[in-house]
Amino acid sequence: MDEHNLTLAQIEAFRGHLLAEERAPGTVEKYQRDLRAFLRWLDGRAVTQERAAEWKTELLATSHAPVTVNSMVAALNGLFGFLGWDDCRVKFLRIQRRAFRDQSRELTRAEYTHLVGTARDHGKERLALLMETVCGTGIRVSEVPYITVETARVGRAEIALKGKIRVILLPDKLCRKLLKYARKHKIASGEIFITRSGRRMSRKQIWAEMKQLCTLSGVCPAKVYPHNLRHLFARTFYRACRDIARLADVLGHSSMETTRIYLVTTGVEHLRQMEKLGLVS
Template structure:
């Protein structure tokens, strides 16, 4: 498995993804031998019957990457269909975002202010947030190569770019990453820091987590620019179907719409 681990690292997979992919590959090797199309289908059946659909799909995706690594000439497994909820849950609202942003501004807590701003205004994943460098702020964008070797450009809006450059000047940042050393500032550390900031400003911590701001970015963008194909490109989605979830309302928004509409 050491060779597979090195292969994943060379493909620039996140540490958590590498860990889960290694687990899935080891599980596959333990459960079936040799690897054949039939044994792969039997393993998939075991995964689907033993785990939730999302977990099964994660394992299936990992197995397909492992098969690519092995150069296996047979089949690749298809994921199982996951029925999505017709609403979004635990997503930060614009009001909560403004309270968090304005509170951090009042307290001059600029580090977490810019963590929140970059998450909300660029739609990046937390692993991508840690890659922002001073040079990207100067350029106004960051280019990311996805797992499928597809180039994606993350734009830094002009107002955020101006703010961030001023912050860098005040902090004496002229090069390198924006948010500390990448190895020191983990994804978990960012998530915990956001929870603490939410509690500080009396905001429900359940809605303040890195991916919540990605939802906020997408929902706000699509409300101002209905080009869903463009949004899919901005977010790095392989399929527009993945992006469609952001057209849905949150459960609270659905509740409010029903209460306002039904007056009979």
Template sequence: KTVNLRIQAMNKYLDCMGKSRLRLKSVKVQQRSYLENVISNADYVFLKNKLKKEENQEWYFVVRFLAATGARVSELIQMKVEHVQMGYFDIYTKGGKIRRIYIPKALRKEATEWLGKVNRTTGYLFLNRFGERITTRGIAQQLKNYALKYGLNEKVVYPHSFRHRFAKNFLEKFNDISLLADLMGHESIETTRIYLRRSSAEQQEIVDKVITW
């Protein structure tokens, strides 16, 4: 889809320059029948428990907030201590619409205790070692480091993977795809339908278990 957007822009430019004969054809989008590179619930639980056991509070909460709110990493870094106190974070989307990211009660309680211990009452929630707001790249790299440290598949330990996990877990516990689309900020419910599919690892597990003939 991203490639096609670039091609579309190039074609508009070529039209403008009077070189329409050089127009590029769009690429056919191949829809997969499975979700790729989604962290399993077991690996998510393993990772958060490891971080908690080692008292690595900040990164424990990075993982928890990604998986329990469904926030994009670009949204996560905008969250503030005040949002934890309110229990939600409002994002203004491109179309001028407001999307509300809810912070679940259990996570709010836990995060409030952590913030109280480190004496933080205001400002961005996740900071780097210089006390400045952490970057999306910083989060992605550090998650990769923890994957290597704990022997997890680094291909499934990246920020967006936890957003996928949120969606999968939500549908398993509350099967309302329309509500999930709203929570995730999807323009179309068709985008959300992919979460009704199983990951390639889940498909493999079912095939191995079911097919015995």
């Protein structure tokens, strides 16, 4: 059997492959971080299935959450498949599906409203509107560039990501806010959420601005990140229509199992439902 020696050049080539496959930029970045971490851990040793499994075990032993470990294993197995090193692939951790969600990480509607209000009170108009756009439509942070003056005028955006095309409808009130903001900042066409220099806001910048807002608002930082706005949209949308298939289409999910994860109740809600059963006298 040939010895498998991993290099940065191979990891970079895999990055090019992922981009050609139209994988989300955030996913590509994460895979690169995980694979470079694995390369550092190898410290010059050859890649084997046993060493890959050992790395997985060490990740779990060093306080990495099981879900995080599996995401890192996904990066590793993806690379091995790309390089033709199928003999090095490792199994994912088996994780029992959770019956309820950790309430300490769930952003409530009241907290979201407070965050938006705090942003406006402190002159962070762009951030407030961006959060309303993500939470009001359920788009991913990687899809923010599709919110343009043109899409705000017609009330719909055609998003092409992950090899799929879907149409996002923009509420009338949101469209009016977006166009008002664009006029105020002399944005005649193209993307609305741009920097003063006219450059696109990066995922990292959006994340950092939301985290800074936590200090001003008093909302727990563990709850404040772009994807949690998408979760809040999903829960609110489902409560209004009770149609998981329709919600899956709106969110752009290929599987309703993914959508179901968004709708898992908190421990408090779960306990309340159990109390209503009346099975304890």
